[in-house]
Amino acid sequence: MVQKIIELSLRNRYIVLLVAAGLLVWGISAVSKNPIDAIPDLSENQVIVYTEWMGRGPQIIEDQITYPLVSNLQGVPRVSNIRATSMFGMSFIYIIFEDDVDIYWARTRVLERLNYAQRLLPEDVTPALGPDGTGVGHIFWYHFKAPRMDLGEQRALQDWYVKFALQTVPGVAEVASFGGFEKQYQIVVDPVKLQYYNISLMDVMNKVRANNNDVGGSKFEMTDMAYIIRGLGYIKNKEDVENIALSSNNGIPVRVRDIGSVQMGGDLRLGIFDVDGEGEVVGGIVVMRYGENADKVINDVKTKMKEVEKGLPAGVTFETSYDRSTLIEAAIDNIKFKLIEEIIAVALIVIIFLFHWRSALSIIIQIPITIAISFILLNAFGLSSNIMSLTGIALAIGVIVDNGIIMSENAYRNLSVWQNQNKSPKNSDEK
The missing domain is CATH 1.20.1640.10 (Multidrug efflux transporter AcrB transmembrane domain)
Structure with a gap:
């Protein structure tokens, strides 16, 4: 032969x-x-479901979120295993599919089952799918070099400008932010004043939530002109929160500033990101989409970062924390x-x-x-x-x-x- x-x-x-x-x-x-x-991608063919319910302990998360979701997700076709973990304020479920299953077909099946399982969860709790990346999808890490900005401003710059720009790069599944403080308005309530004005803490929460919203008022026509009427209610500064009316006392409105103080602060943190022992920084992790070319995605991200850097405040630059393209x-x-x-x-x-x-x-x-x-x-x-x-x-x-x-x-x-x-x-x- x-x-x-x-x-x-x-x-x-x-x-x-x-x-x-x-x-x-x-x-x-x-x-x-x-x-x-x-490195070769040896990770399992999995879909991640994460759910946030901040302020709740691991046992409550396990009983009211993790267990109902796992029980309903077990019926998804071609699933080989389901793993779950519950922690403070968060629940993570890992649905492991067979190796020959298309990842996007698997995500569609999981999403269909989540729509059914939504009715079993507490009110205002919505599970979401994790990024369509793998265990080795963290291909590029970066952080800011901004000596004149505090950590809260850096985190706001990352979350509301840099992150959105880098997520438009082809092949990027997600840009995860790390470090710094997520800014928030914090109301420090005086319980004695609440008792004096006969206002409950739930009333304060509901009034603040209801007042942070724009509303529509239909349309008003006059002569040949039509005017759209709307009520402006979005909170723009600390004074707007202080002026929210909670109730009335003898015809006098009781505002938030009457029952406590309002301050700018940071959300609860479970960790920090330190670089070379020189101090805390703020940055992001670029997660590559499943099956993409890592070298090409990294080069595209670097090109996009050069464009984004032109719009950063004076004195703020990017620093590379981890770059897999060198390897x-x-x-x-x-x-x-x-x-x-x-x-x-x-x-x-x-x-x-x-x-x-x-x-x-x-x-x-x-x-x-x-x-x-x-x-x-x-x-x-x-x-x-x-x-x-x-x-x-x-x-x-x-x-x-x-x-x-x-x-x-x-x-x-x-x-x-x-x-x-x-x-x-x-x-x-x-x-």
């Missing part, structure tokens, strides 16, 4: 060369399209160096031992063609390039050229035997 394939190839050598050239071009195209990352580029440079090194070594060895440059060329050509074909197969099976696969290719280069060297040496040996057999009768006749 092998002999027939060799004979067929020798008779149609130009077709073989044409096919090899086509595979090389196809492989070069596959290299540019193949997703590349630093990716190091892996690519290593495979390039090993490829050139192997080509030179093989060429020298073949030329020295066979002393024939055409034989060396036929062996060297196998290296780029074989590597190009390997990337075609990686794309066909949906696999990405990473340190493990690129290292395997680098180690396999020696195996790639082995058969070429063996075939060349065997051809020389057979030619030598054939020549000796043809020369022997001639020499005997001359004698």
Whole structure:
């Protein structure tokens, strides 16, 4: 069988060369399209459901949120396992699907079941799906260098400007903020004054919530003009909160400032982000979407950050905390160096031992063609390039050229035997 394939190839050598050239071009195209990352993605095929109910303890979260959701999500098709954890103010549920399940099909099925399970949860509690990323999706971390801004202002800049801009980059699933303080209006209530004015704490909460809202008042027509009427009620500063009316006492309105004080503060924090022991900073974590090219996404994020940096306040710049592209580029440079090194070594060895440059060329050509074909197969099976696969290719280069060297040496040996057999009768006749 092998002999027939060799004979067929020798008779149609130009077709073989044409096919090899086509595979090389196809492989070069596959290299540019193949997703590349630093580490292989061995994470499970999962969908994350998280629910916030701030101020509640882990046991309440477990009983009223985690358990009802897990009980209803168990009926989702093609689920292999469900894990859950409850903590202060938050619930996380990890739905593990079978490996061959499409991630977006899985997210759709989970979302359908969550719509049904919503009625089992407490009022104003809404579960949400986590980003469509994997366990190794944290590809880029950054933080601000802003010596003249406090942590609250930096966090507001991150949440309301930088985050929204970076989330528009193709391939980015989420930009998670970390560090600093999330600004909020805090009302410090005096219980004695509440008792004096006969106002409950729930009344304060409901009045403040109701007054932080714009309302519509239909349309008013006068002569040839129509005016849209609306009531402006959004809170814009601390004084707006202080002036909210809670009730009346002998015809005099009782406002928030009468039962306590209003201050600007930060939300409850469960941790901080420190850089090199020099102090706390504010920044974000870029999470890559499932199946994207990590190197391309990181480069696109860096390009977007240069545009965003133009709109930052004076003295504020970006600093990189973690950049996976450095490891990716190091892996690519290593495979390039090993490829050139192997080509030179093989060429020298073949030329020295066979002393024939055409034989060396036929062996060297196998290296780029074989590597190009390997990337075609990686794309066909949906696999990405990473340190493990690129290292395997680098180690396999020696195996790639082995058969070429063996075939060349065997051809020389057979030619030598054939020549000796043809020369022997001639020499005997001359004698």
